[in-house]
């Protein structure tokens with residue numbers, strides 16, 4: 427399999443180079459040169475389906491047996507045998523629980539595999555890398571769990587001091603691995619992101635420590651997420667049976683994986699995009715426009731985003747894979763702060779996509795109501811997706827799957843405000859609040875942070 431950039435002018439790469447590159451040289455995102463077709467079948471367990479679905483995407487880069495071993499190890503880290511179980515909500519909508527990995531959020535599904543893929547590819551080349559990232563919560567812990575104790579990588583995660591929740595901070599700072607480093611930056615999340623950008627922009631430093639990232643634009647993360655869409659169809663009627671999905675959306679990585687499953691032959695009549703008050707994507711699908719506005723903090727912080735980076739991959743498809751046209755659309759957006767989709771392109775999205783937005787009051791009511799009706803406790807992100815599923819579902823005869831992206835105990839304050847009781851952490855994290863923390867407080871100064879990275883990588 428070869429990969430091309432959504433802007434059309436970066437070198438065409440194989441899977442291994444795409445994995446390590448992240449962003450393409452021309453500023454675009456990598457996508458497969460063509461979409462593989464999903465075979466019939468699907469009688470196996472999660473790992474067997476995962477290996478089969480992803481095999482065409484890594485073909486030519488990774489030996490089949492090595493790949494199967496990595497997939498198997500990645501999902502052995504989940505605390506239920508079927509990895510992403512389905513349960514039923516009070517109104518018959520299915521909930522697929524994607525939060526049974528080590529850090530209780532769906533990002534583990536991709537990152538547990540991506541950490542292993544990175545280590546494998548670097549070791550094969552006899553290279554090492556230093557992964558740096560900024561986090562406002564979920565991504566940092568999932569990346570740390572994915573990279574801990576891996577031979578070829580060191581990882582440094584910056585978080586804004588005092589501005590992430592206790593659970594989120596402790597999930598990062600209680601990892602006692604020699605290759606894991608947490609920096610509490612005296613500043614905001616934006617400061618942390620700016621520091622990471624500044625490190626990448628410092629070419630001498632970037633090359634010296636072989637800087638790398640596992641952020642949500644990395645193709646391998648999308649690839650790993652395609653699997654559970656296929657698994658949901660298998661469990662609900664077979665690979666050729668129609669299934670609709672509703673996805674609480676931030677950077678558009680999760681729901682785009684559903685679109686990839688559809689492009690590969692899964693019958694997905696409807697993909698519903700759920701937004702919180704930061705509703706840029708809902709406006710994109712309903713009105714065909716996007717305007718950059720201020721980010722508003724909500725009870726679903728992992729969706730508090732204004733520009734969804736993975737949307738570029740959808741733009742590439744609706745532009746007939748014309749990278750120059752995508753580049754022109756995005757340049758215009760950057761220059762004016764406003765995006766207006768061509769009416770024909772907008773119309774082409776009407777049948778397969780829907781979007782709806784919900785504020786924190788609606789989310790709180792949904793969590794409270796579902797807890798009473800079915801006893802299932804939703805986290806605020808999941809509740810946004812469930813609300814969107816109910817609002818946008820078109821055909822009651824087609825199963826609708828809402829994706830549950832986080833365990834309720836990851837957002838205990840919002841859940842307690844809705845239900846009156848505090849959700850408990852699962853067994854493997856029950857003593858999280860007693861574990862010793864390890865972190866370094868540093869000022870928001872790029873020279874200081876670079877020195878820290880230089881002296882702590884192995």
Ligand SMILES: *Cc1c(COP(=O)(O)O)cnc(C)c1O
Pocket residue numbers: 531532533564565642674675676677678679680681728729807808831832
């Ligand atoms: C990251 C995240 C999302 C958003 O996923 P995207 O792929 O960015 O759209 C939703 N819910 C939770 C809990 C998350 O951590």
